[in-house]
Amino acid sequence: MGCQWWGRIGPFYGQGYATLDNGNQIICNRISSLLQRSSDSCLCFPFIFISMHFLQSPMVELNILSLNVRCLDIPHKRASILEILQKKRADIALLQETHLVTKDTARLNNGLNHIIGFSSASTKSKGVAIVVRRNLNIEILEQIQDTQGRVVIVKMQIYNKNIALVSGYAPNSFDKKFYDTFTKMLLDLTDYSLIIGADFNAVWNHEKDRTSIYESSEQKFASAALRQWAFDLGVLSLPIRTFSLIL
Numbered sequence: 001m002g003c004q005w006w007g008r009i010g011p012f013y014g015q016g017y018a019t020l021d022n023g024n025q026i027i028c029n030r031i032s033s034l035l036q037r038s039s040d041s042c043l044c045f046p047f048i049f050i051s052m053h054f055l056q057s058p059m060v061e062l063n064i065l066s067l068n069v070r071c072l073d074i075p076h077k078r079a080s081i082l083e084i085l086q087k088k089r090a091d092i093a094l095l096q097e098t099h100l101v102t103k104d105t106a107r108l109n110n111g112l113n114h115i116i117g118f119s120s121a122s123t124k125s126k127g128v129a130i131v132v133r134r135n136l137n138i139e140i141l142e143q144i145q146d147t148q149g150r151v152v153i154v155k156m157q158i159y160n161k162n163i164a165l166v167s168g169y170a171p172n173s174f175d176k177k178f179y180d181t182f183t184k185m186l187l188d189l190t191d192y193s194l195i196i197g198a199d200f201n202a203v204w205n206h207e208k209d210r211t212s213i214y215e216s217s218e219q220k221f222a223s224a225a226l227r228q229w230a231f232d233l234g235v236l237s238l239p240i241r242t243f244s245l246i247l
Contacts, residue, residue, distance in 0.1 A: 062158075065090040066197025068169075071099040072108065073124055082110055091133050094167040094197025098127035105129060116140055116156075117165070121149035128152045128167040144185065151182055155192060164189045168198035174222040179229050186233055194235060202226045 065088055072078045072095075085093050093113070100107070101120050108115045108131055118129040126149035132138065137158065144153040154165045166186065170178050186194065202222035203209035 062091045063089050064092045064094070064195060064197070066094040066096075066167075068096040068199045070097050071124075073099050073104065078107060082108070082113065085113055085131065091136050092165060092195070093131040094165065094195075095129045095131065096127075096167060096169040096197070096199040098129050099124045100127050100129070117143045117145065117152045117154035117167075119145035119147075119149050119152040126150060126169055128169050130154050130165050130167050146181070146185075150178065151185060153185060153189070155189070162192045164192035164194050166194060166196040166198070168196065168200075170198070170200045170202065170222075172201050174202075174218045174225065176221075176225065179225045183229055183232055194233075196235065200226050 065085065067081070067084075069077075069081050072081060081095075084090075090113075098105070098108075098118070098120075100118070101122070101124060102118075105115055105118045105120060108129060112134060113131050114134055115129055115131050118127070120127050128149065128151065130152060139157040141155040141157060141162075144155070145151065150170070151166070151168050156163055156165065164186075168182055170182075186196075200222065202219070202225070204223065204226065206215045206219065206223060
């Protein structure tokens with residue numbers, strides 16, 4: 001099934017609903033003022049995608065957050081992000097641009113949350129991670145990661161349902177190889193429903209998602225690749241960065 005885009009749903013606060021063609025609804029909690037940009041905590045909100053398998057699932061609610069955290073190597077920045085996860089009551093956080101090398105990823109663990117998957121670069125750049133609430137009743141089946149700090153996948157079972165959590169971070173400059181590799185990794189997850197949080201360094205629709213009128217050829221390639229990637233995988237794009245998923 002191809003990607004279906006449900007457009008933007010109001011401003012970035014309060015609650016919104018993505019209503020699907022079969023009458024189901026995904027309840028979407030907007031980013032609150034807690035996540036507004038500041039000099040201390042400069043965040044951006046990457047895409048969240050889900051596979052269409054979720055539309056026929058038992059009623060279990062998960063609060064899921066996807067964030068480009070733009071460097072967690074700084075202690076006060078790391079503390080701010082962990083505070084956000086607590087205040088937003090995030091069950092699952094899909095993080096991009098952690099800038100943590102392998103030996104430092106455990107710094108994301110605290111009394112409430114722990115890291116269950118990561119991919120780190122050889123230097124303090126890029127980096128993706130998946131953090132979950134400690135008392136979340138899940139069984140970790142497998143972790144898959146690339147070697148460049150751009151993709152991490154955690155296969156897990158929750159409430160007798162197989163789910164693959166994915167965090168991805170695309171290069172700043174358009175790189176077709178990233179999309180090819182990312183697609184191949186995800187197509188292998190045939191027995192899993194997908195939750196994907198990713199910063200593609202691209203927008204879905206230039207006119208709606210950028211203030212600038214001019215669109216470079218590289219930006220056009222990146223946006224087209226993003227839409228084709230979603231179509232090939234048959235995933236639904238949610239125009240929010242935090243949401244409550246009813247399984």
